Amino acid sequence: MQPAINDDKRMILVCCGTGCLANGSMEVYRALQEQLATTEVQVETYTKSTGCNGWCEKGPLVKIMPDDITYCRVTAKDIPEIAAKTLQNGELINRLLYRDPKTKQRVKSHHEIDFYKKQHKVALRNIGEIDPASIEDYIQRDGYKALGKVLEMTPLQVIDEIIKSGLRGRGGGGFPTGQKWKACAAVDASTRYIICNGDEGDPGAFMDRSIMEGDPHTVIEGMIICAHAIGASSGFIYVRDEYSLAVKNLGIAINDARTRGYLGPQILGSQLSFDIEIVRGGGAFVCGEETALMASIEGNVGEPRDKYIYPTEKGLWGQPTIINNVETWANVPVIMNGGAPAFAAIGTEGSKGTKVFSLVGKVINTGLVEVPMGTTLREIIYGIGGGIPGGRKFKAVQTGGPSGGCIPADMLDLQVDFDNLTKAGSMMGSGGLIVMDEHTCMVEIARYYVNFLAGESCGKCAPCREGLKAMLEILTGICKGEGSEADLDFLREIGETMQIASLCALGKTAPNPVLSTLNYFRDEYLSHINEHHCPAGVCRDLTRFYIDVEPCTGCGLCAKNCPMDAISGDRKEPHVIDQDKCIQCGECRNQCKFDAVKAR
Amino acid sequence: MKIRIDQQEIDVNPGETILEAARQNGINIPTLCYHEAFGGQGMCRMCMVEVKTAHSTNLVASCTYPINEVIEVHTSTPVIEKARRTIIALLYRTAPQSEFMKKLYQEYKCVENQLEINENERCILCRLCVRACEEIGSSAISAILRGTEKRISTPFDEASTVCIGCAACANICPTGAIELSQTPAGRTIWNRTFAVVTCQRCGQAFATREQLDYIAQHTGIKGSESKLCDDCRKKNLAAQIEQYAQ
Numbered sequence: 001m002q003p004a005i006n007d008d009k010r011m012i013l014v015c016c017g018t019g020c021l022a023n024g025s026m027e028v029y030r031a032l033q034e035q036l037a038t039t040e041v042q043v044e045t046y047t048k049s050t051g052c053n054g055w056c057e058k059g060p061l062v063k064i065m066p067d068d069i070t071y072c073r074v075t076a077k078d079i080p081e082i083a084a085k086t087l088q089n090g091e092l093i094n095r096l097l098y099r100d101p102k103t104k105q106r107v108k109s110h111h112e113i114d115f116y117k118k119q120h121k122v123a124l125r126n127i128g129e130i131d132p133a134s135i136e137d138y139i140q141r142d143g144y145k146a147l148g149k150v151l152e153m154t155p156l157q158v159i160d161e162i163i164k165s166g167l168r169g170r171g172g173g174g175f176p177t178g179q180k181w182k183a184c185a186a187v188d189a190s191t192r193y194i195i196c197n198g199d200e201g202d203p204g205a206f207m208d209r210s211i212m213e214g215d216p217h218t219v220i221e222g223m224i225i226c227a228h229a230i231g232a233s234s235g236f237i238y239v240r241d242e243y244s245l246a247v248k249n250l251g252i253a254i255n256d257a258r259t260r261g262y263l264g265p266q267i268l269g270s271q272l273s274f275d276i277e278i279v280r281g282g283g284a285f286v287c288g289e290e291t292a293l294m295a296s297i298e299g300n301v302g303e304p305r306d307k308y309i310y311p312t313e314k315g316l317w318g319q320p321t322i323i324n325n326v327e328t329w330a331n332v333p334v335i336m337n338g339g340a341p342a343f344a345a346i347g348t349e350g351s352k353g354t355k356v357f358s359l360v361g362k363v364i365n366t367g368l369v370e371v372p373m374g375t376t377l378r379e380i381i382y383g384i385g386g387g388i389p390g391g392r393k394f395k396a397v398q399t400g401g402p403s404g405g406c407i408p409a410d411m412l413d414l415q416v417d418f419d420n421l422t423k424a425g426s427m428m429g430s431g432g433l434i435v436m437d438e439h440t441c442m443v444e445i446a447r448y449y450v451n452f453l454a455g456e457s458c459g460k461c462a463p464c465r466e467g468l469k470a471m472l473e474i475l476t477g478i479c480k481g482e483g484s485e486a487d488l489d490f491l492r493e494i495g496e497t498m499q500i501a502s503l504c505a506l507g508k509t510a511p512n513p514v515l516s517t518l519n520y521f522r523d524e525y526l527s528h529i530n531e532h533h534c535p536a537g538v539c540r541d542l543t544r545f546y547i548d549v550e551p552c553t554g555c556g557l558c559a560k561n562c563p564m565d566a567i568s569g570d571r572k573e574p575h576v577i578d579q580d581k582c583i584q585c586g587e588c589r590n591q592c593k594f595d596a597v598k599a600r
Numbered sequence: 601m602k603i604r605i606d607q608q609e610i611d612v613n614p615g616e617t618i619l620e621a622a623r624q625n626g627i628n629i630p631t632l633c634y635h636e637a638f639g640g641q642g643m644c645r646m647c648m649v650e651v652k653t654a655h656s657t658n659l660v661a662s663c664t665y666p667i668n669e670v671i672e673v674h675t676s677t678p679v680i681e682k683a684r685r686t687i688i689a690l691l692y693r694t695a696p697q698s699e700f701m702k703k704l705y706q707e708y709k710c711v712e713n714q715l716e717i718n719e720n721e722r723c724i725l726c727r728l729c730v731r732a733c734e735e736i737g738s739s740a741i742s743a744i745l746r747g748t749e750k751r752i753s754t755p756f757d758e759a760s761t762v763c764i765g766c767a768a769c770a771n772i773c774p775t776g777a778i779e780l781s782q783t784p785a786g787r788t789i790w791n792r793t794f795a796v797v798t799c800q801r802c803g804q805a806f807a808t809r810e811q812l813d814y815i816a817q818h819t820g821i822k823g824s825e826s827k828l829c830d831d832c833r834k835k836n837l838a839a840q841i842e843q844y845a846q
Contacts, residue, residue, distance in 0.1 A: 284746065301743075306642045306664040459743070459750030462632075462644050463683070465725070466690035469748040470715055490713055497686040500659050500679065501645040 009044045010087055015061040015128060017052025017210060018245065019367070024075065025060035031076035032062075035083045042088055051214015052206075053128035054368030055115055058098060063110070063128075070110035071096035101364075101386070115365045118384050120346065122354045123170075123330040124370045127214035132249045135256040138217040144262055146336035150225045151270045158229040159185060162332070164340035166352030171197055171288070171325030172400065172429045173505070174351070174418035180322060184312035185230040187320040194223050194235035195316065195323040199293060201240065201285035202401030203452065205432040207356040208326035210368055212239065212246035215330065216253035220276060222329030224262060225336055226322055227274035235276040236316075238293050241283055250278055285456035289504050290323045292458065303458045304504035325430065327356055347373035351417035355428070361397075361435035364389050371416075378412040381435055392437040396520070400429025402449045403509035405516030406442060425516040427509060439589070441538035442521040443528055447475035449513040457506060464507030467498040471514055478525060479539045481532040488525055492518060537599025540584040544600055547588075549574040552596040558588035605673040618662035618673055619647055629662050629675050630684065632691070632774065633726040638735065640664040644691075644726055646684055650674040685710055695722045698775035722777035725750060729769035729778060737818070738762050741769060741790065754790050765794035765808035799829035806830065
């Protein structure tokens with residue numbers, strides 16, 4: 001149980017989300033526990049390892065409450081100093097505080113930083129604040145309160161509340177959640193199933209992972225509420241096998257919920273009986289598609305089927321099934337607690353509430369952000385993300401994962417919601433935002449995603465399988481300077497066929513990266529084809545790097561980092577690249593502080 | 601229930617697919633992965649048609665779309681024809697040796713493209729072979745791997761222990777993609793050679809030992825009847841009938 005915190009008590013929260021763990025936060029956490037066990041500190045202390053705070057760029061993060069101090073990039077070596085100075089004397093350690101790049105001032109708490117100030121946390125409300133392995137922590141923050149309330153309501157009232165909230169599926173489709181529940185409840189059947197889709201597979205996306213790892217009870221509570229609304233007795237959480245921490249924390253949470261009577265027979269003394277089982281996915285991206293996911297749970301090959309009969313009617317083992325994404329489930333308890341009007345007050349006309357985005361790529365503050373629907377791309381990338389590092393120019397942002405489209409700079413003021421993104425030739429997807437700068441080649445990006453999808457398509461339907469194979473071949477050719485303008489027409493034709501004829505959403509959206517770059521960055525394709533030139537200096541066969549003598553100061557940084565020893569020059573004299581040795585990796589350009597390395 | 605397909609009003613049973621309804625009324629919708637014995641698989645997407653319901657217009661695969669309300673169907677629109685042409689053009693390069701695909705490629709007037717052609721392949725992954733094997737009850741072959749790597753094979757590409765060498769897969773294959781060699785010494789298919797049984801009357805090799813055993817086990821047909829090939833068995837039966845008639 002979280003103790004009441006007053007002046008002589010300190011709560012120390014160490015972020016143990018995946019990003020921070022990779023940066024060594026477990027060592028920090030252990031060092032902290034050891035330090036507090038062996039040395040005397042005047043104040044009473046409690047330590048907690050939490051889920052992902054989202055600010056992965058600055059991790060490992062250590063927060064001290066109630067003083068509201070946030071230390072960034074903490075290492076185990078900093079622990080004795082934190083104990084001696086901050087915990088003992090309440091003194092701040094300046095070098096561990098975040099330094100605002102604009103004001104150059106040190107900032108005491110993360111709450112004062114734009115990255116957090118501009119966010120609105122609903123689905124992520126508890127993450128970073130609670131110990132995911134503690135059901136008490138969740139209960140203390142209004143956990144399972146919504147369930148108690150819901151059990152007093154009729155199923156129809158619950159469904160009605162979800163419909164009124166305007167909640168739409170966060171997994172990518174954006175289907176109205178309440179309507180889905182209503183349709184499922186209306187089917188005459190003795191058995192119904194509930195599934196949580198945690199097969200997050202988009203490269204660079206980790207919103208569902210963070211929720212499952214950092215606040216597993218919210219997902220479970222959401223599912224129990226739905227069980228009451230539609231009359232289901234068993235549920236499944238389908239988790240990617242790679243998410244071992246999510247599996248672990250969900251397992252603990254399910255057990256604790258059973259012990260407390262939130263899961264199992266006659267939940268909280270009511271007529272509702274419901275239990276949840278975890279199913280570990282086999283690692284196929286396509287199993288994020290709901291019909292493939294259900295096939296996988298059934299023990300069949302993870303291939304989608306036509307959805308002319310919805311899973312709400314015939315889903316898992318042919319029974320009516322509700323399948324929602326992790327983030328959707330995380331919103332359900334909030335809606336039932338605070339009421340539909342409060343939820344519907346956030347967001348846009350057609351898309352209510354907030355959306356979690358994993359903001360990655362060429363952006364200063366990479367991490368997990370949650371903003372109201374309708375927030376502009378500019379606000380997310382510049383306001384929260386802090387803009388593009390190295391003073392480089394923004395080129396495009398890819399939204400919605402590998403099958404999303406690339407949105408160019410002149411559309412930065414687009415208000416992000418389900419409908420606007422689709423109109424722009426992209427999609428919400430599960431909420432990936434990959435920022436690209438001027439050193440990103442849009443043809444190569446399209447090739448990269450098509451390559452990913454060609455390996456991850458299930459290969460069942462002809463347009464997706466053969467279309468991706470053909471597009472990959474054409475794009476690889478263009479990146480080598482072997483393309484023709486006729487190829488662009490063929491790419492479009494293949495893409496349009498895939499959009500209308502593919503079996504599932506993977507195939508229907510797979511051409512998005514190609515079609516959107518063809519629409520917004522056709523010039524780049526033409527440079528590759530007609531001038532055999534990659535304007536971004538990425539495609540190796542079409543790029544030569546050289547050093548501009550004017551800005552070069554002869555600092556030698558490029559030569560030091562060149563993996564081929566292709567750069568030479570005297571100290572403080574302009575350097576030269578030996579073209580015979582150069583492999584066009586571009587590392588010299590990345591390293592140069594004076595913009596002296598150019599591509600042609 | 602009455603629906604319209606290409607201006608023609610037809611009677612359908614609820615739950616019937618558009619493709620079944622169309623074919624029963626002489627309306628042709630092209631397919632590659634459909635066989636009336638197995639029903640729709642929804643894989644080749646050649647049978648896409650335009651469906652107008654009371655609320656919306658959509659393109660759907662007619663082989664899997666069940667008719668549950670009054671709809672209007674168009675089996676050929678410029679958009680659909682273009683998609684079919686692209687699918688044929690893409691599939692053709694995976695099976696250029698197949699006469700069946702060559703014919704379709706010409707029929708659909710596919711535009712020449714520079715894509716690499718896989719000379720040695722004939723398979724268009726329609727999976728009719730897999731379905732046939734399933735129906736027979738062996739399930740010796742399946743679609744393996746994923747994405748662009750997908751192909752039909754036995755588990756781990758090894759000689760299957762459950763294959764009975766019946767060659768139903770090779771017989772149903774529209775593109776002749778399944779290698780089958782037959783000599784007096786035996787029938788080789790899916791990396792396994794089976795001893796062949798010759799017809800007691802005409803001497804033709806007509807089945808494998810495993811196949812006859814499988815038939816005996818599942819149908820009870822054995823003894824002298826199982827030692828004749830299809831043709832001779834029919835002749836035998838005809839002779840018997842004639843005998844009774846006299």
